Amino acid sequence: MNANTYVVIMAGGIGSRFWPFSRINHPKQFHDVLGIGESLLQSTVKRFEGICPPEHIYVVTNKEYASLVKEHLPNLAEEQLLLEPIGRNTAPCIAYATYKILAKDPNANIVVSPADHVILREESFKKCINQALEATKNRDILVTLGIKPTRPDTGYGYIQFLDNDHQDDLKKVKTFTEKPSLEIAQMFIDSGEFVWNSGIFIWNVKAIVQAFEEHLGELADTFEEGRAVLNTDKEEAFINRAYSHSRNISIDYGIMEKADNVFVIEGDFGWSDLGSWNSLYSVTDKTSEGNVVDGNILLYDVNNCIIKTPKDQLVVVQGLTDYIIAEHDNVLMICRREDEQKVKDFVSDAKSQKGNQYI
Structure with missing residues (x-):
């Protein structure tokens, strides 16, 4: 475990494709979907035990879910709970956590994970995470975990990678394609050059800040201006203003599809994003x-x-x-x-x- 490692868990989604089980007032991340005695959020936090110090886990969610997060994670300190005033997709969410961590640790190495995924083989997952953290510790690159497709699913994003001549498992990303048609998804699988985009990212804080500055400059400027008040009693007021000026945009579209220093590590750890009923069917x-x-x-x-x-x-x-x-x-x-x-x-x-x- 490295003292400069941090984990950011995104727990603000509504999960509308999992309706009627997932509802606005009680989204799926707060449910025991698999019947194992713990919610998806609790499972996600538990999954990162040993990856980073417990006090380095941050949960970003909508302010409406603050009490739910505290109920499910009673040991989470107030400063580890980042409350969004409104939903603005994943780019502002990640920017908030990034600049808050930067204000504390300019040498931070960060894992970003959704709160509502299922990982069936957790030791294999931790191996991939540690491999990625080792890669980003000394290199200014953006790494995502890719999943070998098992079916032409039209609900997932796809990553095309380039074969490399190196011995490591890092592969340069060529293209991102979000939710293709069934025919195109089948072509991707047949080619053997694509993996599913897991939505799990690893990077050092310098690399992701640089990416925000280059590809989402307005968002970077907004959070850079408020960096001095993050981790103070003025943080909430600043975040309310910052989100009112932030556009709704995903990290995939805003940065990952545009940056030229994106790499993927293919993982085989029984992953599902539980984004739909069929994804639950596939892992149950x-x-x-x-x-x-x-x-x-x-x-x-x-x-x-x-x-x-x-x-x-x-x-x-x-x-x-x-x-x-x-x-x-x-x-x-x-x-x-x-x-x-x-x-x-x-x-x-x-x-x-x-x-x-x-x-």
Whole structure:
């Protein structure tokens, strides 16, 4: 463990593709999705034990979720909880954490991770993280972890890499492609030159600040101006002003797709971003009929379905194949698994036609 290593966990998303289980007032990162006795956020923090000192873990989330984070992570100090006044995507989120860490440690080496991913083989994951940290400790490069694709998934971003002549596993990134069509995704897989973008990044603080200055100059200027008040009692007021001036932009689009010093390490550690119902299906144990079942359920002639319903009611399903059946709170959703990308449309329609109480 290096004293200059920090971990930034992004925990502000709503997870609308996982509706109706993930809701605005209680997003999926605060749920025990896998039924293992801990939330996704708790699992994520636990995963980084031994990677950095506990006091070097920062959680960035919307201020509306402050009490939820404290409930799930009671040992997290106040200064380790970074509260965003409004959601502005991942670039401002990462900028906030970056400049806050810079103000404390100009030699920082940083891991950035979402709070809602599943890692089934954690020792292999830690090996990849430590390998990346070793690479970024003395080199001003931006590293992302790539995942070997197992299917032509249209919900993931894809990274094309260049083969290198070096012995290490660092590969230069050639292109990023966000959520391609099914046909193009299949072409990517057939080529053998692409990996899924895990959304997990590693870099030293100098390299990422330089990238912000070069590719997102307005954002860099905003946070540089306020660097002196970060880690003081004036931080909250500054962040409120900074976010009001920050545009909504992802780190992938704002920096990773434009920078020429981006590298990828391919990992094989049982990763899923749990961004959708099918991603949960892919990492969960199944019955002999191929069903994923969580609830008080009777099935008759049902195959390859994922069914997640409250345990205090009996659910009977007959004659369905390849369906999602999900009930949480005041919403029941029944949807073909192949149409899971339409869940965002369902959320939008539910909000506009039925009201905010359903989202």
